[in-house]
Amino acid sequence: MDQPFDLGQRLKALRIAHGFSQRELAKRAGVSNAVISLIEQNKTSPSVGMLKKVLDGLPVALAEFFSWEAPPRSRVFFAAEELVEIAGGAVSYRQLGRDLSERALQILHERYAPGADTGEAMLRHEAEEGGVVVAGELEVTVGDQRRVLQAGEAYYFDSRLPHRFRNVGEAEAVVVSACTPPSF
Amino acid sequence: MDQPFDLGQRLKALRIAHGFSQRELAKRAGVSNAVISLIEQNKTSPSVGMLKKVLDGLPVALAEFFSWEAPPRSRVFFAAEELVEIAGGAVSYRQLGRDLSERALQILHERYAPGADTGEAMLRHEAEEGGVVVAGELEVTVGDQRRVLQAGEAYYFDSRLPHRFRNVGEAEAVVVSACTPPSF
DNA sequence: CATTTACGTTAAATATACTAAGCAAGAAAA
């Protein structure tokens, strides 16, 4: 199974945090007060429509509601050697941490040898990503846009757009990038 | 009102992306196939319990499901000068883009003058963040953990833990960091 | 003290979601 996701407790905590009584919230949300009580006791599994109406009364977005709080993380620091190599070769992707399952963020230290290329077949994934070029120069292609970025320049885009990276300089290109959710 | 949140379209897109038919997904999720059809046509408003079961079949987390897709982004590249300074002084935070409202990710190019410090009063916010030290050395304190990171080393933590950055070296310290959701 | 107001909960009635079975259209196999 899964984390039970104590929806009732979550809603109650949010409601209290916003300083509403069940009836106040119900009125603001335009629903009956009973439903708040029942949901908070997990005596009913509300429809998403209902939940949305209730959360609009706070107001809290669905995404925010489900953005679950994780237990305090243990691993905080990473030695240079601990950035695990996930590609190797002309293009090096060194990832911060091995297990991304509980991470909201994937951070990479990328190195492109001169001429290195992520390939003609452009990449796509469901995420957003961005990065800063730290050294060298890197050609970035996103959709129909293309540009050569120098050290200090940066990019940001929706990863669903086809994209490609290429080191067009004579020296190694170094980038620190981030991606959410981890999907590469 | 709000974005109508076309739940049906969203589910259908995810299902297709994962290469499942309605019946396949239904079987994996342990629900009847009709419900997939009905949900995708927005002919029913599923309970969160039901939606969770369905998404578990993909698998996709609720939070991920509601993490809304934005329209194709316009701005992709940023010149070094376009990283807007949001702090200034001994500590420099240069942020990628001015408007974070439609971003899932906040990316900063940070510079700490020798001795620079984010302060005794430790920072807290609802997010996760991580970064890679690009140059210099930086002391990072998270909760009760403390460490001096050299260039090439990295950190990652839950931003709700109190945290603090301090340049204990003689040279400037440079970090590229990312934070989701944008909250600093 | 009695009265009012607000609180969360519960019961019965109603509305709606979910299941199981069957339908028609298209693709693949014989």
Add this chain to the structure above:
DNA sequence: TTTTCTTGCTTAGTATATTTAACGTAAATG
């Protein structure tokens, strides 16, 4: 072609969510 499988959709019956209205308690008000 016919047969068979898969696709997505629809309907009737059952399970469950939601509403309305009432209940019991506690704190404020007269």
